[in-house]
Amino acid sequence: MLRRKVKRELGSSDHEEAVEAVAKKHGRLTTERCEDDDDLENLVFGYQHHLDNDIQEKLYNLNQEGHILEEKTPAWVDEDDSNVRVDISSANRLKKFKDGDDDTISGETLKKKLETQFKKIYGAPAWPSQTLTSAKQSGDQEDSQDENEILQHAGYLISKSTEHLPKGIIEIGKVKDANCSKPFDAVVKCVEFHPSSKIILVAGLNNKLNIFQVDGKANANLQTIHLNGFPIHTAHFIESGKQVILASKRKHFYCYDMVNGRVTRIPEIRGKEEKHFSNFIASPDGKYLVFPGKNGYIYLLSSKTKQWIADLKMNGSVTTIAFFADGKQMITAGGDGEVYIWDMKSRRCLHKFKDEGCIISTALAVSPNGQYIACGSDSGVVNIYDKQCFDKEFPKPIKTVMNLTTQISKLKFNSTSEILGMSSRSIKNAFRLLHVPSLSVFSNWPTSNTPLRYVETFDFSPRSGYIAIGNDRGRALLFRLNHYMDA
Numbered sequence: 001m002l003r004r005k006v007k008r009e010l011g012s013s014d015h016e017e018a019v020e021a022v023a024k025k026h027g028r029l030t031t032e033r034c035e036d037d038d039d040l041e042n043l044v045f046g047y048q049h050h051l052d053n054d055i056q057e058k059l060y061n062l063n064q065e066g067h068i069l070e071e072k073t074p075a076w077v078d079e080d081d082s083n084v085r086v087d088i089s090s091a092n093r094l095k096k097f098k099d100g101d102d103d104t105i106s107g108e109t110l111k112k113k114l115e116t117q118f119k120k121i122y123g124a125p126a127w128p129s130q131t132l133t134s135a136k137q138s139g140d141q142e143d144s145q146d147e148n149e150i151l152q153h154a155g156y157l158i159s160k161s162t163e164h165l166p167k168g169i170i171e172i173g174k175v176k177d178a179n180c181s182k183p184f185d186a187v188v189k190c191v192e193f194h195p196s197s198k199i200i201l202v203a204g205l206n207n208k209l210n211i212f213q214v215d216g217k218a219n220a221n222l223q224t225i226h227l228n229g230f231p232i233h234t235a236h237f238i239e240s241g242k243q244v245i246l247a248s249k250r251k252h253f254y255c256y257d258m259v260n261g262r263v264t265r266i267p268e269i270r271g272k273e274e275k276h277f278s279n280f281i282a283s284p285d286g287k288y289l290v291f292p293g294k295n296g297y298i299y300l301l302s303s304k305t306k307q308w309i310a311d312l313k314m315n316g317s318v319t320t321i322a323f324f325a326d327g328k329q330m331i332t333a334g335g336d337g338e339v340y341i342w343d344m345k346s347r348r349c350l351h352k353f354k355d356e357g358c359i360i361s362t363a364l365a366v367s368p369n370g371q372y373i374a375c376g377s378d379s380g381v382v383n384i385y386d387k388q389c390f391d392k393e394f395p396k397p398i399k400t401v402m403n404l405t406t407q408i409s410k411l412k413f414n415s416t417s418e419i420l421g422m423s424s425r426s427i428k429n430a431f432r433l434l435h436v437p438s439l440s441v442f443s444n445w446p447t448s449n450t451p452l453r454y455v456e457t458f459d460f461s462p463r464s465g466y467i468a469i470g471n472d473r474g475r476a477l478l479f480r481l482n483h484y485m486d487a
Contacts, residue, residue, distance in 0.1 A: 086110050096223075096261070117222075163483075165418040167438040171482035172445050172467075175216035177475050178202060182210055182221040184474030190235040191468040191476050193461045200459075200468060201244060202476045203232040209246060209256065214466060216480060225256055225263060233278040238303050239286060249276040255306060266306045269299055285327030288344070292318040298332060300347075310347055314340055320376075322364040331373065333361030339375060341390065353389050356397055357381060365411035365420065372436065374420055376408025382422055384439065399439040403432045414460040414467075416484075421467070423455040431455045431469065452477065 084107035088094040097105065097113045105113075177183075178191065179202045186206035193200050193214070199222065203209045207230050211223040227246065234247040246254040251268035269277065272293060280291045282303065289301040296314035298321070301307060316336035323330050329350070330342045337358035341351045355361060355375045363376035375383045375397075382404070383397035406426035413420050417436060424430035429452045433442045446452055454472040461467070464484040469477040 080107075083107070094261075164437065165416070165435065165483050167435040167440055168442070169444045170419075170433060170435075170442040173480045173482060174450075175466075175478050175480050176219055178212050178214060178219050178468050178478045179210060179221075179474075179476040180219050181212065182224065184208070184210075184476075186231075186474055187456055187472050188470030188474055188476055189233050189456055191457055191470040192235065192237060192459050193466070193468070194237060194241045195462055196241055198461075200461075200476070201235055201237065202470065203235040203246065204470070204474065205231040205233075206474075207231055209235060209244065211258070212476075214461070214478070216466070216478065219478070223258070223261075227254060227263070230254070234280055236280070236282045238282045238289070245280070245282065245289060247278055247280055249278045251276055253277060253280075269301070269308050272297075272299060272308070281321045281323065283323050283327040283330070283344070284325055287327060290321055290330070292321060292332075296334065312342060312347060312349075314338075320361055320364045322366050324366050324370055325368045331364055331366060333364055333375065335360050337361055337377070339364070339373070339389070351390060353392060354394050355383055356394070356400075358383070363408045363411045365413055367413040367417040367420075367436070368415055369417040371417065372413070372420075374411045374413070374422075376411050376422065378407045380404040380406050380408060380424060382408060382411065382420075382434075384420070384434075384436075401432075401434060401441065403441050404430050406430060409455070410457060412458065412460065414464040415462055416464055419460070419464070421458055421460070423458055423469075425454055425456050425472075428453055429455075431458070 085104045086094070086107060087104050088097050088110070089103040094110075097110065099105070178200050179188075184202070184204055184206055186204050188202060188204040190203040191200060198214045200212050200214050201209060202212060207227050209223075209225040209227070209232060210221060213220045213222055230246070230248045230250065232246050232248055234245075236245055237243070238245055242257070242259055244256040244258065246256065251274065253266050255264045255266055256262075257264070269291070274293055277291050280289055282289055286303050288309075289303055289306070291299040291301065293299055294317070296316055296318055298312040298314070298318055299308060300310045300312065302309050312332075314332060314334055316338065317334040318332050319334045321330065321332050328344055330344055331339055332342065333339045333355065337355050337360065338352050339355055339361065340349050342348070343350050355377065358375065358377040358379075358381070360378040361375060362378050363374075365374040366372070367374075371386060373385045373389055375385070377383075380402070382401040384399040384401070385395055386398050389395040401422065404422060404424050406424045408422060409425045410423045411420065413436070420434040420436055422432045422434065429446060429448075429450065431446060431452055433445065434440070435442060452469060452471060456470045456472060458467060458469045464481055467479050467481060469479070471477065
């Protein structure tokens with residue numbers, strides 16, 4: 001078994017020549033070649049007195065796929081970096097790097113602090129540390145079969161992420177609040193996971209935006225932005241998570257650049273007679289910011305320039321907006337219970353249908369796989385439709401969920417389209433999770449002992465490992481969904 005493993009790792013003649021070449025270069029290996037597998041095993045796993053530490057390190061970089069990992073060195077280093085002094089008090093975005101009373105730090109120290117800040121937000125990239133050089137690979141059919149057999153025996157790790165979520169009972173556990181490292185003293189109105197990094201934004205009526213690292217343990221606070229006189233009602237990541245747009249019951253709104261640490265005030269949308277722009281949604285493709293207006297108007301702004309580009313118009317009032325996962329289509333609904341499906345390229349209404357039994361629509365959601373549309377109403381009823389709603393004017397819902405009895409505040413599917421979250425902020429603990437494949441509500445959670453209180457908002461992490469719930473007590477509750485391996 002050991003010999004077969006060695007053959008798989010260093011089985012080709014090219015690998016043996018690579019090993020011998022590295023060893024000969026340093027003059028630490030006898031010129032006699034290994035004559036059998038035992039000698040090869042001794043070379044790789046034993047008799048380390050043949051090789052010095054440098055050779056062992058190089059041989060270690062010969063990985064199982066037959067690649068040699070070579071360390072990268074900087075192409076150019078400025079020796080003057082350590083001599084430069086930077087005044088960190090000259091810019092607000094640099095003040096967070098201040099240590100003690102000294103207002104200046106060296107260029108080298110600033111460089112390290114910026115690198116640390118980048119890794120906290122976006123994680124450590126893999127490409128700077130090493131480059132992958134492919135070596136020629138060869139192997140017989142027996143080796144391939146052995147590798148497939150090994151992979152098949154890693155059943156728990158592989159099948160866990162591909163198994164379908166079972167219905168009835170959901171495996172969920174409470175972990176520390178997302179904002180436990182910096183608690184809120186006001187209502188949490190916004191929680192949203194970063195689209196690619198393990199961080200989350202938490203914002204609310206205390207005029208603060210906080211960015212936390214999500215690990216379920218410390219959940220360290222990375223950044224805090226305070227906006228005087230601007231209680232935050234809506235906040236969303238845009239530009240692949242590089243910026244955050246913040247809205248309140250004001251005509252203006254703000255853009256926070258996470259990379260540069262800069263807050264920019266965006267004036268009112270010119271020519272639009274609205275009292276405020278407290279609610280908006282960002283398109284998944286990064287092109288639009290969409291604000292609902294009065295009299296059925298929908299305002300489209302460019303995500304890049306933050307400037308108005310077009311209006312859409314419904315017959316009734318507009319109360320809720322949602323996008324398809326690719327951003328090419330949008331759905332809206334309002335006070336007449338009709339749901340509009342828009343094409344974002346032509347900016348025309350493709351179809352509209354009546355949500356069965358609905359008087360006023362209050363929430364919409366589209367599953368990431370595009371198979372389902374969920375419609376919530378002021379009566380607490382949630383109707384779920386399949387693709388028939390794209391063609392029929394009066395489609396029949398495939399499921400009517402009546403577990404909540406007050407106005408639906410928010411609906412959202414998880415990333416695998418297996419779970420639909422439903423909430424109402426009108427009464428305590430009004431939150432449910434629906435198992436979409438079976439169209440049944442999970443019976444075991446939440447319980448009467450789950451301290452949800454008044455649920456203001458919620459969000460699933462990009463890979464569904466976590467669900468965050470913001471409530472009226474300033475808590476961003478964090479729960480672990482154990483079915484999903486990666487959070």
